[in-house]
Amino acid sequence: MQLLINLLITAAIIGLAGWEIFHHLQKARQGNCPACDCGCALKRQATRKQH
Amino acid sequence: MPTVALLGNPNTGKTTLFNELTDTYAYVENWDGVTVEKKLGRIKHSEIVVVDLPGIYSLNPLTKDEAVAVNYLLNDVPDLILNVTNASQLKRNLLLSLEVLEFGQPVVLALNMIDDLTRSGIRYDLDVLADRLGCQVRATNARKKTGLAQLKTELLAEQRQPAAPLVLPYPRPVSDAVQTAVTALVADFELTPQFARWLAIQYMNKNQTVRRHVADCGLTPLTENQVSYDRQHFDDQIFNTRLTFIERTITEATQYLNTSHDANLTAKLDRWITHPILGLPVFVGIFYLMFKLSFDWVGTPLSNALDALLSGPVSTTAANLLTSIGTLPFLKSLIVNGIIAGVGGVLTFMPQIFVLFACISVLEDSGYMARAALVTDRIMQVIGLNGKAFIPLIIGFGCNVTGIFSARTIEQPKERLVTTLISPFMSCSARLPIYSLFVTAFFPHNQAVIVLSLYFLGIIIALVMAKLYQWLFRIKESSVFIVELPKYHLPRLDIIAMGTWDKGKGFVKKAGTIIFAGTVLIWLLSNLGPTGIVTNINQSFAAMVGQVMLPVFKPMGITAWQPISALLTGVLAKEVISSSMIVMFHLAGQTSLIATFGGLFTPLSAYCILVFILIYAPCFATLAAIKSETGSLKWAAYSLVSNTLIAYVIAVGIYQLGALFI
Numbered sequence: 001m002q003l004l005i006n007l008l009i010t011a012a013i014i015g016l017a018g019w020e021i022f023h024h025l026q027k028a029r030q031g032n033c034p035a036c037d038c039g040c041a042l043k044r045q046a047t048r049k050q051h
Numbered sequence: 052m053p054t055v056a057l058l059g060n061p062n063t064g065k066t067t068l069f070n071e072l073t074d075t076y077a078y079v080e081n082w083d084g085v086t087v088e089k090k091l092g093r094i095k096h097s098e099i100v101v102v103d104l105p106g107i108y109s110l111n112p113l114t115k116d117e118a119v120a121v122n123y124l125l126n127d128v129p130d131l132i133l134n135v136t137n138a139s140q141l142k143r144n145l146l147l148s149l150e151v152l153e154f155g156q157p158v159v160l161a162l163n164m165i166d167d168l169t170r171s172g173i174r175y176d177l178d179v180l181a182d183r184l185g186c187q188v189r190a191t192n193a194r195k196k197t198g199l200a201q202l203k204t205e206l207l208a209e210q211r212q213p214a215a216p217l218v219l220p221y222p223r224p225v226s227d228a229v230q231t232a233v234t235a236l237v238a239d240f241e242l243t244p245q246f247a248r249w250l251a252i253q254y255m256n257k258n259q260t261v262r263r264h265v266a267d268c269g270l271t272p273l274t275e276n277q278v279s280y281d282r283q284h285f286d287d288q289i290f291n292t293r294l295t296f297i298e299r300t301i302t303e304a305t306q307y308l309n310t311s312h313d314a315n316l317t318a319k320l321d322r323w324i325t326h327p328i329l330g331l332p333v334f335v336g337i338f339y340l341m342f343k344l345s346f347d348w349v350g351t352p353l354s355n356a357l358d359a360l361l362s363g364p365v366s367t368t369a370a371n372l373l374t375s376i377g378t379l380p381f382l383k384s385l386i387v388n389g390i391i392a393g394v395g396g397v398l399t400f401m402p403q404i405f406v407l408f409a410c411i412s413v414l415e416d417s418g419y420m421a422r423a424a425l426v427t428d429r430i431m432q433v434i435g436l437n438g439k440a441f442i443p444l445i446i447g448f449g450c451n452v453t454g455i456f457s458a459r460t461i462e463q464p465k466e467r468l469v470t471t472l473i474s475p476f477m478s479c480s481a482r483l484p485i486y487s488l489f490v491t492a493f494f495p496h497n498q499a500v501i502v503l504s505l506y507f508l509g510i511i512i513a514l515v516m517a518k519l520y521q522w523l524f525r526i527k528e529s530s531v532f533i534v535e536l537p538k539y540h541l542p543r544l545d546i547i548a549m550g551t552w553d554k555g556k557g558f559v560k561k562a563g564t565i566i567f568a569g570t571v572l573i574w575l576l577s578n579l580g581p582t583g584i585v586t587n588i589n590q591s592f593a594a595m596v597g598q599v600m601l602p603v604f605k606p607m608g609i610t611a612w613q614p615i616s617a618l619l620t621g622v623l624a625k626e627v628i629s630s631s632m633i634v635m636f637h638l639a640g641q642t643s644l645i646a647t648f649g650g651l652f653t654p655l656s657a658y659c660i661l662v663f664i665l666i667y668a669p670c671f672a673t674l675a676a677i678k679s680e681t682g683s684l685k686w687a688a689y690s691l692v693s694n695t696l697i698a699y700v701i702a703v704g705i706y707q708l709g710a711l712f713i
Contacts, residue, residue, distance in 0.1 A: 002379075006378060006381075010385060013385060013386075013571060014571060016567075016571075017568040017571035020564050020567065021623065023564075024623065024671075027672070028671045029675050
């Protein structure tokens with residue numbers, strides 16, 4: 001039982017990390033960096049200038 | 052339905068004024084052929100429609116977006132033009148106003164942001180301005196809603212004096228040519244005298260949109276004389292006449308208040324700060340001070356305290372807690388040696404990063420950043436780029452992705468491509484943790500100088516590459532660079548705090564996302580090998596990759612495989628390099644890592660690896676941004692390969708050359 005719980009937690013951490021990398025690469029392909037969700041002033045300024 | 056056209060320079064509060072004057076149900080669509088929003092609204096409790104035209108500096112357009120305003124005047128005649136100006140920048144704003152006043156329709160001139168002008172110790176006599184310009188002049192502050200009622204009354208007035216176009220005293224050759232053209236246009240093409248006059252002046256002023264319109268309409272009195280107008284440089288004569296008129300008008304209308312010395316102070320400071328020769332050392336000095344604060348004086352002591360907390364009590368408590376609840380060794384290792392050590396290790400550099408961001412916010416809010424663009428414009432011009440390219444490069448210090456996006460402001464496509472390609476050479480904030488790690492270990496007494504040298508090395512490489520691209524792409528045209536120089540003022544604490552958090556929150560967010568993910572990935576790669584879970588890290592996947600590439604990196608003084616494997620994770624995000632090193636050396640935090648470094652690197656090889664990190668392959672997000680902005684995968688691939696090659700050549704060159712002397 002203890003082994004199972006350990007394995008589950010490990011799998012959850014690795015799964016979460018894998019999903020984060022996948023999510024990061026997906027966002028990056030659209031030209032966003034991981035910090036871009038924050039909508040910083042620079043990001044807002046840059047996207048406002050789209051031609 | 053009566054129409055009011057809202058026209059003005061960018062950043063004059065035009066949209067705020069539009070929102071205040073009109074109902075909330077503004078109609079939004081795109082102007083024909085461009086992606087600029089077309090906003091129409093109705094003045095509250097009236098039938099008057101307001102058209103919000105894109106912000107422009109003159110009617111002579113540089114881009115398709117800017118051509119929207121002049122196309123509107125050529126095809127639709129508004130009943131009234133509301134020309135919104137920034138009262139503090141009236142001299143520049145009036146250049147557009149004069150073109151609008153020559154158009155001949157009734158104009159109301161709004162001196163917006165009037166409070167800023169008063170604060171600088173100046174006021175304008177509105178009657179003098181109205182008399183000289185021949186239009187109604189109103190002082191407003193759209194944000195504080197002052198002067199709006201009076202302005203609205205003016206816009207709603209049913210009885211309006213008939214407008215007459217402003218007639219400027221152009222030199223004899225210009226005025227004679229205008230008169231000849233007007234006579235022919237009125238007689239042969241049935242244009243109204245005032246429109247014919249405006250059209251002729253715009254045509255002589257080399258307005259490309261007007262010239263296309265005139266050619267399309269076959270207005271021969273103008274087209275037949277184009278060469279003659281251009282040969283006599285009518286555009287320069289028109290500009291000089293307008294400038295002289297504006298200067299006289301402003302001199303007559305200006306009244307000085309004795310409440311502030313801001314304007315004088317700004318002028319005195321600018322004598323040194325924007326000086327053609329002294330401006331550059333001042334710029335370098337300010338950046339040096341910024342790094343000194345971030346690394347030597349404030350950042351590192353705070354960072355050391357944070358590291359002591361994380362690698363000491365936090366790690367020990369977590370390890371003891373996990374042992375007490377029966378956690379198996381591999382999960383304990385993942386959490387303590389992987390996540391806490393790796394992510395925590397990167398987070399310990401937060402003080403340096405936040406102090407640096409606070410310094411940048413101070414520079415922005417004090418009004419210095421605009422001067423920095425002006426100072427660098429001179430160097431950029433030598434390279435062949437203009438100051439406009441400096442803005443994306445400066446933004447690139449925060450994040451290369453946003454830097455590349457902001458290159459969209461550059462009109463010339465080739466110049467934009469060059470700026471996009473050189474942006475990754477700017478040292479983004481994601482590289483700061485790894486810089487901090489190495490400078491703390493090898494250059495404890497010269498941290499600021501080393502980091503400053505890396506930033507400037509990035510700039511120098513960017514400029515050299517820009518010059519090379521200029522030559523390769525045979526760039527001759529350049530974009531126009533206009534920058535407003537705001538008055539200096541003491542930065543406000545709340546704005547500094549907000550700006551610092553705005554820039555720094557992305558770093559904190561990354562710690563919980565991609566840095567965490569990269570740390571787990573490198574933990575896995577350093578604990579798994581071809582035979583499964585490994586107890587000796589030298590048999591892991593991470594070691595395999597690093598050892599294969601080790602001979603390539605030996606010429607730059609790298610003797611261990613771990614830094615090489617860590618460099619590869621930097622393609623995910625540059626911050627991950629630091630956490631990867633901590634994980635791969637199986638250490639509890641930066642203090643232990645710094646001690647381990649002593650046996651692996653010399654100060655020279657440490658500097659070379661930092662140079663390599665500065666220049667080598669951009670992160671995946673930056674590559675995607677290059678692909679998205681250039682519309683081609685080949686430029687992203689080119690950037691990946693060329694940057695890595697340049698990084699290698701320079702890093703090896705520095706090491707080999709340095710080894711001769713050290």
